[in-house]
Every structure is written in structure tokens, then in C-alpha cells.
Amino acid sequence: EVQLVQSGAEVKKPGESLKISCKGSGYSFTSYWAGYWIGWVRQKPGQGLEWMGIIYPSDFDTRYSPSFEGQVTISVDKSINTAYLQWSSLKASDTAVYYCARGSLHYDVLTDSVKGPFDNWGQGTLVTVSS
Amino acid sequence: DIQMTQSPSSLSASVGDRVTITCRASQSIGSYLNWYQQTPGKAPKLLIFAASSLQSGVPSRFSGSRSGTDFTLTISSLQPEDFATYYCQQGFTTPFTFGPGTKVDIK
Numbered sequence: 001e002v003q004l005v006q007s008g009a010e011v012k013k014p015g016e017s018l019k020i021s022c023k024g025s026g027y028s029f030t031s032y033w034a035g036y037w038i039g040w041v042r043q044k045p046g047q048g049l050e051w052m053g054i055i056y057p058s059d060f061d062t063r064y065s066p067s068f069e070g071q072v073t074i075s076v077d078k079s080i081n082t083a084y085l086q087w088s089s090l091k092a093s094d095t096a097v098y099y100c101a102r103g104s105l106h107y108d109v110l111t112d113s114v115k116g117p118f119d120n121w122g123q124g125t126l127v128t129v130s131s
Numbered sequence: 132d133i134q135m136t137q138s139p140s141s142l143s144a145s146v147g148d149r150v151t152i153t154c155r156a157s158q159s160i161g162s163y164l165n166w167y168q169q170t171p172g173k174a175p176k177l178l179i180f181a182a183s184s185l186q187s188g189v190p191s192r193f194s195g196s197r198s199g200t201d202f203t204l205t206i207s208s209l210q211p212e213d214f215a216t217y218y219c220q221q222g223f224t225t226p227f228t229f230g231p232g233t234k235v236d237i238k
Contacts, residue, residue, distance in 0.1 A: 041229075048218065048229060048230075048232045049167075049175065051225075051226045051227045051228060051229060053225075053226075054225065054227075063226075064226075065132075065226035066132070066226070099174055101174075101175075111224075114225065115163050115222055115224070116163070117165040117180040117186075118165070118175075118177060118227075119180070121174040121175055121176070121177075123174055124174055
């Protein structure tokens with residue numbers, strides 16, 4: 001069974017740093033040919049879903065939404081099948097639930113793009129930033 | 132970025148009703164359109180990928196279709212567990228933008 005298990009809720013102050021995690025199991029996390037990426041999605045209280053970025057654990061290829069580039073860092077530790085989302089200086093506006101999800105994507109070499117759905121999701125991590 | 136719109140933003144329906152939700156992409160995305168269901172306090176769940184392919188384990192009352200850049204999610208006979216918010220998402224090019232969501236509640 002494919003599972004993505006995220007780290008627990010966090011309460012932080014503005015300006016603090018944070019790194020949350022997402023551990024994958026039940027599938028080949030780092031296989032170069034499997035086409036499994038890990039993505040991050042933000043959901044602010046009472047609002048919709050915002051796509052933040054994705055990373056390919058096999059070769060660390062990372063693609064960010066322009067809205068989040070420079071604001072967060074997505075990384076992976078292949079040795080423990082875990083992806084991360086981190087902030088160097090949190091703001092109150094970062095308060096949200098953050099989901100990781102497995103992207104079952106295929107690579108289009110002609111356009112250097114990836115295409116496909118998020119087929120398995122983590123349970124979400126609530127991040128609260130308040131002074 | 133590709134913009135995704137959905138209509139309606141909300142609807143009220145009864146158990147057994149046929150429900151249709153529409154999603155439109157701001158430019159061509161082929162059939163790279165996914166539908167997700169989210170219930171309160173839970174993670175989204177993939178229902179339909181590639182516009183009309185049913186994800187494994189999803190009931191057959193859910194179906195999807197495409198006409199150009201317009202996409203439709205249909206629930207043939209609404210069940211109590213289907214009251215939720217539904218999001219479309221383009222999976223054609225990053226950033227994989229989501230629609231604003233359609234909330235389906237009980238009439």
C-alpha cells in the first residue's frame with residue numbers, strides 16, 4: 001500500500017525557520033524510470049488548493065510555482081525516502097495546511113515538461129505562524 | 132500560468148441526484164485534467180485523471196469528459212459520502228494549477 005506520512009503540526013513565530021517532512025513507503029521512491037515525483041500543496045484556512053512545487057527524488061529535479069519560488073525550498077533525502085518543505089523565515093501568511101502528494105508523472109523530452117496527476121496524498125501538516 | 136475556472140462555485144443537491152461540475156482551462160491542456168474530492172479535514176483524493184480515466188477504487192458513478200478546453204465531472208447518482216468540495220487541476224505543465232473548487236452540499 002502506498003503511503004505518505006507527514007510530520008506533525010507546528011506552531012512557530014514570525015521570522016523562525018521550519019522544515020516539515022513527508023515519508024513515502026509502499027512504492028519505489030527513488031526509481032529513475034518509475035516517474036514518481038513528490039509535490040507540495042498549500043491550503044490556507046477556508047480556501048482552495050495551491051500547487052507549490054515538485055521534486056523528482058531520483059535526480060533532484062525540482063520545479064517551483066513562480067508564486068513560491070524563493071519563498072520555500074523543496075528537498076529530498078533518498079536514503080530515508082523522505083521529502084521536505086522548508087522555510088528560512090516564516091510569515092503569518094504562511095499559516096496553512098501543507099500536503100505532500102505523489103505525482104505519477106511522465107516526462108516530455110521535447111518540451112522538458114512533466115505531465116500527470118497526484119495519485120496519493122499525505123494527511124497534511126498544519127503550520128501555524130503567530131506572534 | 133494556466134488559469135482554471137470552475138462552475139458553479141457551490142451547489143445544493145439531494146441523494147440520488149445527477150450532478151455536473153464544469154471546469155475550463157485558459158489554454159489548451161490536451162486531456163491533462165484531473166479531478167479531486169476533498170471532505171472537511173481530509174486530504175484531497177484523486178477521482179479522475181486524464182480527463183476521463185477513473186482512478187482505481189473510485190465508484191463508477193463518477194465520470195469525466197472533455198470538449199476542447201472544457202471539462203466536466205459528473206456524479207450519476209449522488210450518495211451521502213459525495214458531499215464534498217471538488218477541484219479540477221491541469222496536469223499539462225507546471226505549475227499544475229487548481230480550479231477554485233465546487234462545494235456540493237445537501238439540499
